[in-house]
Amino acid sequence: MTDLLITGGVVADGTGAPERRADVAISGGRVEVVGDLVGRTATRVLDATGCVVCPGFVDVHTHSDLTLLSSPAAHSKVRQGVTTEIIGNCGLGVTPVLGDRAALRGAAGYLDLDPAVAWDWTDLPGYLDVLARARPAVNVAALVAHIPLRAGVVGFEDRAAGPAELDRMCGLLDDALAAGAVGASTGLVYAPLTYAREEELVALARTVAARGRTFSWHIRDYGDHLLDAVRQVLRVAETTGCRTQISHLTSVGRRNWGKAVRALDLIDAARERGADVAADMYPYLAGNAPLSQLLPAWAQTGGEAAMRERLADPGVRDRVRDAWSDLPNGWADITVSRIPVDRPGVTGRTLADLGGADTALDLVGEFGNAVMMVAGGRSEEDLLAVLRHPATVIGSDGQALDPDGPTGAGVPHPRSYGCYPRLFGDYVRSGRLPLAETVRKCTGAAAARFGLHARGELVAGKAADVVVFAPEAIADRATYAEPQRYPDGIRAVLVGGQVVVEEGSHRGARAGEILRAGHGG
Structure with missing residues (x-):
C-alpha cells in the first residue's frame, strides 16, 4: 500500500x-x-x-551552519517550504578548525547567533556528525568555506599565500570534498579573504573542478566595481573549467543601477564560450551582512580582536570616516538588525537616526563582526532581470531561525522567514514570473547546480521532499520592521x-x- x-x-x-x-x-x-x-x-x-x-525548495545559499544546531526544527525555513539547505556560503564557515578557535569563531560572527552552541569538531566529517546527531528538520549539504582554510593556514594578515600554504589549503579542501562537501565558497569582502590573490582562487577552483563540484563566490564588490568583480570570477571559471556560482547577484547604490544587467551580459558571453557559470538571488531590494563588511580592508587586518582594538584609535577612525565619505549607500539605507546584547533603541533603526559613521564605528569597535545590518539601495529592474535570467536559481541568503529561541533576537532580514512565499505570492501571482519556470529555479535547477540529483523533482524514484501551497493565498508576512x-x-x-x-x-x-x-x- x-x-x-x-x-x-x-x-x-x-x-x-x-x-x-x-x-x-x-x-x-x-x-x-x-x-x-x-x-x-x-x-x-x-x-x-x-x-x-x-x-521542496532547495535553498542554495544559506547561513544556517550554527543555527541548525541551536534549533534543528528549522522553523523559519521549513515553514516557508524549504526542505534542503546548502550551508557554508560566502566563505563563512565553521570547519576546518585550525589553530586559534576563538579567532575563527570571531571571523564567523555572522553565523554565530547562539553562544551556547559548542564548537567541538575540527573537520568537516566531525561537524557533519554533530549536525546529524542534532537531527535537523531539513536536509543539509555543505560547502567548504574559504575563511577557515585561509585563516588556519595563512592567518589574518594582508599577504599572499606562499606555495606551501596554497598546497596545504588545497589539500584540506580536497579532504573535505572527498568527505562529501558539495563544493566550496569564497567571500572576498570578508577578512581575511579580502587579501586573497587571484592565484589562490585559481588553485582552489582547480581543486573543486577536479572533483566535479561547485565553487560559489561572494564577489569582491557589488557596488562601484561590480563589473570588474564579475570579470574576475569569469577569468577563474574559464581558466579552471570549474562549475561556478555567483552568489546573490545584485548592484548596490543608485549610481550603480543597471550594472546587474551588464553583469548578466558578461555571464552570457562566458557561457557562450563554454563556461559553466550561473547565479542566484532572492526577491528583496535589501541585503543583510555584518556591519564590519563596510570597513576598508586595511582596517580588518590581524583578525577581529585586532580590528576592534584598532578602531579605538582616533586617527584610525578618521581614516575610516574618510573612506566612508563616498559609499554607494547612505546611512539612511542601512539599518542595524542585530547586536549581541539587549540594548533598546539600537536594533531596527537606521544608522542615519543613530549617528552615522560614529555610531557604526562604536558598534563594530564594541561587538566586532557580530553587528548585523540590513542595507538597501537596490533597483527593482535589476532584480527582475536577474530573477528572470535562465541561469539564475533562487537562494535566500538567510538562516534557519527560531523566533522563540536564541536565534530569534534582533530584527533579522525577512528573507529568513519569507523568501519563497514572497517569490510566489508577489512575483509569480502578479504575472512577472511564470509558475513552472520559477518552481524549476527553486527546485530542480537549484539541486542540479550542486549535484543533488536525488532532489528537486517530483519524479518516480526521487526523494519525497514536497511543498503544497495555495497559489492565491501564499504570501510572506515577514517585513523589515x-x-x-x-x-x-x-x-x-x-x-x-x-x-x-x-x-x-x-x-x-x-x-x-x-x-x-x-x-x-
Whole structure:
C-alpha cells in the first residue's frame, strides 16, 4: 500500500515542464508515481485540491551552519517550504578548525547567533556528525568555506599565500570534498579573504573542478566595481573549467543601477564560450551582512580582536570616516538588525537616526563582526532581470531561525522567514514570473547546480521532499520592521515523505538527511 497519496493538486514537477493536474504517490520516503491515481489506496490521503504541488525548495545559499544546531526544527525555513539547505556560503564557515578557535569563531560572527552552541569538531566529517546527531528538520549539504582554510593556514594578515600554504589549503579542501562537501565558497569582502590573490582562487577552483563540484563566490564588490568583480570570477571559471556560482547577484547604490544587467551580459558571453557559470538571488531590494563588511580592508587586518582594538584609535577612525565619505549607500539605507546584547533603541533603526559613521564605528569597535545590518539601495529592474535570467536559481541568503529561541533576537532580514512565499505570492501571482519556470529555479535547477540529483523533482524514484501551497493565498508576512512572522498559504511540507508542516503548524518531525556528495542524496 502507498504510504501517502497527494490528490487533486496541480503539479509543477521542478523540471520546468508545464504544470498539470496530477496525483502524487509516496512510499518509503520516495516518489512512487505521479499521474492519475484514481482508485489507488494509501495509508494517508492529503487533499491538495486548489493547490500547487511541487518539490521542496532547495535553498542554495544559506547561513544556517550554527543555527541548525541551536534549533534543528528549522522553523523559519521549513515553514516557508524549504526542505534542503546548502550551508557554508560566502566563505563563512565553521570547519576546518585550525589553530586559534576563538579567532575563527570571531571571523564567523555572522553565523554565530547562539553562544551556547559548542564548537567541538575540527573537520568537516566531525561537524557533519554533530549536525546529524542534532537531527535537523531539513536536509543539509555543505560547502567548504574559504575563511577557515585561509585563516588556519595563512592567518589574518594582508599577504599572499606562499606555495606551501596554497598546497596545504588545497589539500584540506580536497579532504573535505572527498568527505562529501558539495563544493566550496569564497567571500572576498570578508577578512581575511579580502587579501586573497587571484592565484589562490585559481588553485582552489582547480581543486573543486577536479572533483566535479561547485565553487560559489561572494564577489569582491557589488557596488562601484561590480563589473570588474564579475570579470574576475569569469577569468577563474574559464581558466579552471570549474562549475561556478555567483552568489546573490545584485548592484548596490543608485549610481550603480543597471550594472546587474551588464553583469548578466558578461555571464552570457562566458557561457557562450563554454563556461559553466550561473547565479542566484532572492526577491528583496535589501541585503543583510555584518556591519564590519563596510570597513576598508586595511582596517580588518590581524583578525577581529585586532580590528576592534584598532578602531579605538582616533586617527584610525578618521581614516575610516574618510573612506566612508563616498559609499554607494547612505546611512539612511542601512539599518542595524542585530547586536549581541539587549540594548533598546539600537536594533531596527537606521544608522542615519543613530549617528552615522560614529555610531557604526562604536558598534563594530564594541561587538566586532557580530553587528548585523540590513542595507538597501537596490533597483527593482535589476532584480527582475536577474530573477528572470535562465541561469539564475533562487537562494535566500538567510538562516534557519527560531523566533522563540536564541536565534530569534534582533530584527533579522525577512528573507529568513519569507523568501519563497514572497517569490510566489508577489512575483509569480502578479504575472512577472511564470509558475513552472520559477518552481524549476527553486527546485530542480537549484539541486542540479550542486549535484543533488536525488532532489528537486517530483519524479518516480526521487526523494519525497514536497511543498503544497495555495497559489492565491501564499504570501510572506515577514517585513523589515516585523521579520519574525511565518508566511500564509503553505498547506503542507514533506521531508523524506514525512509531513513536517501542515496548515501552518510545525508537526515536530525532524526527518532531514545530511547530504554528502558521492553518497546519493
